Amino acid sequence: MWLSRRAALAAVLAGAALLGGCGFAPAYGPGSAGNKLLGQVLVDAPAGRQTYLLTRQLESRLGRASTPAYALSVTLENGLEGVGLSATNVTGRVNLTARAQFTLREIGGDTALVQGTVESFTGYSTAGTPVATSAAARDAELRLMVILADMIVNRLLAASDKLP
Secondary structure, three states: OHHHHHHHHHHHHHHHHHHHHOOOOOOOOOOOHHHHOOOOEEEOOOOOHHHHHHHHHHHHHHOOOOOOOEEEEEEEEEEEEEOOEOOOOOEOEEEEEEEEEEEEEEOOOOOEEEEEEEEEEEEEEOOOOHHHHHHHHHHHHHHHHHHHHHHHHHHHHHHHHHOO
């Protein structure tokens, strides 16, 4: 038993050494490029419920910009797809899909520093009462916007070392 614990400790230490050697660094660590984004990104004003939810999540991850260095524009496309049909052709489950195209620019500039597209989906049940179905739809919408915002922030963090 003692030998297996010792071997496990050696494996953990070897893994840590390999990780340190590959250039791995925390995204928000001291002096890291990810800090360039914190409190520095002004997200375009939301135009509806979904863009409001997306903007709220982006600001919670990146911080609300008081003196921004960057502007982030996001365009949403979404859809609904019935996926759970009963024998009587009644939809029992719906997938909510969305695609977000984003562009990060310097404030006052037109050149895209980072741009991309992320997409995902989430689902909800329509088998309950109309009130329950409406609540499930709103919850699915919120979950989908959180997923998209997290994907956008991850892409921005991955490219943050190339930002001015």
